[in-house]
Amino acid sequence: MSEASVAVHADTDLLAQAVAARLLVKLLDAQADRGEAAVVLTGGRIAAAVYRAVATLPARDAVDWSRVDVWWGDERFLPVGDPERNETQARAALLDVVPLNPDRVHPMPASDGPAGNDPEAAAAAYAEELARAARPGHAALPHFDVLMLGVGEDGHVASVFPEHPVHYDNRPVSAVRGSPKPPPVRTTLTLAAINTAEEVWLVAGGADKARAVGMALAGAGPVQLPAAGVHGVDRTRWLLDRAAAADVPTRLRSLR
Numbered sequence: 455m456s457e458a459s460v461a462v463h464a465d466t467d468l469l470a471q472a473v474a475a476r477l478l479v480k481l482l483d484a485q486a487d488r489g490e491a492a493v494v495l496t497g498g499r500i501a502a503a504v505y506r507a508v509a510t511l512p513a514r515d516a517v518d519w520s521r522v523d524v525w526w527g528d529e530r531f532l533p534v535g536d537p538e539r540n541e542t543q544a545r546a547a548l549l550d551v552v553p554l555n556p557d558r559v560h561p562m563p564a565s566d567g568p569a570g571n572d573p574e575a576a577a578a579a580y581a582e583e584l585a586r587a588a589r590p591g592h593a594a595l596p597h598f599d600v601l602m603l604g605v606g607e608d609g610h611v612a613s614v615f616p617e618h619p620v621h622y623d624n625r626p627v628s629a630v631r632g633s634p635k636p637p638p639v640r641t642t643l644t645l646a647a648i649n650t651a652e653e654v655w656l657v658a659g660g661a662d663k664a665r666a667v668g669m670a671l672a673g674a675g676p677v678q679l680p681a682a683g684v685h686g687v688d689r690t691r692w693l694l695d696r697a698a699a700a701d702v703p704t705r706l707r708s709l710r
């Protein structure tokens with residue numbers, strides 16, 4: 455398993471700026487190595503702040519956005535264009551302002567989409583879309599260069615919540631009902647699918663995240679604290695601000 459690294463930034467704004475800069479470099483490196491790049495997005499406030507920061511960095515134009523695949527790690531199961539959808543937030547903050555190839559943007563299905571108002575069918579449809587993008591004969595999932603996650607106060611990541619049946623689903627994409635964070639119906643990559651990414655970044659800012667972050671890094675169980683069960687194949691990066699890092703053992707921090 456890859457080692458986890460922890461970077462701590464002074465405040466949430468600097469955290470978002472630093473993650474945005476890292477993301478651009480990661481996309482550039484992936485394109486230099488493989489000719490293309492694939493990123494998996496998430497929802498929430500810190501993710502939106504990162505997307506907005508990417509949009510304002512002049513270096514964003516160094517990325518060939520037409521060769522970036524955009525996937526989502528989770529989605530709130532709502533109609534297309536609903537302001538609460540993670541897709542809508544990412545489009546407004548970043549995706550609408552960079553020259554992406556629309557065929558390479560892969561939102562999770564909406565509740566009024568072709569899969570119908572059925573989150574299980576939506577999860578299955580997304581699993582099929584992922585499988586179509588996988589290298590033939592290799593895997594059920596395409597290569598993900600970097601997968602970003604926020605962290606909930608309860609330790610959830612994507613829409614994998616503590617003690618939820620999704621932990622026992624061996625498919626790559628799962629429907630979620632009864633989410634403790636609204637809205638209650640969602641779709642999500644499972645931890646096993648998340649953990650196929652080359653790099654996984656857990657981004658958390660604010661004092662309300664300190665307990666979950668500290669417990670995850672202290673080795674809590676993944677069913678009780680999903681963030682503890684996340685590992686990139688090459689790297690797992692915890693990208694935090696000082697308040698969120700308050701309970702992280704000092705030996706694990708590289709302070710900035």
Ligand SMILES: O=C(O)[C@H](O)[C@@H](O)[C@H](O)[C@H](O)COP(=O)(O)O
Pocket residue numbers: 496497498499500501528529530540603604605606610611612613635
């Ligand atoms: O749909 C969502 O809400 C998410 O994907 C969720 O996993 C989020 O990333 C965390 O809850 C952190 O959200 P904040 O950054 O807003 O605290």
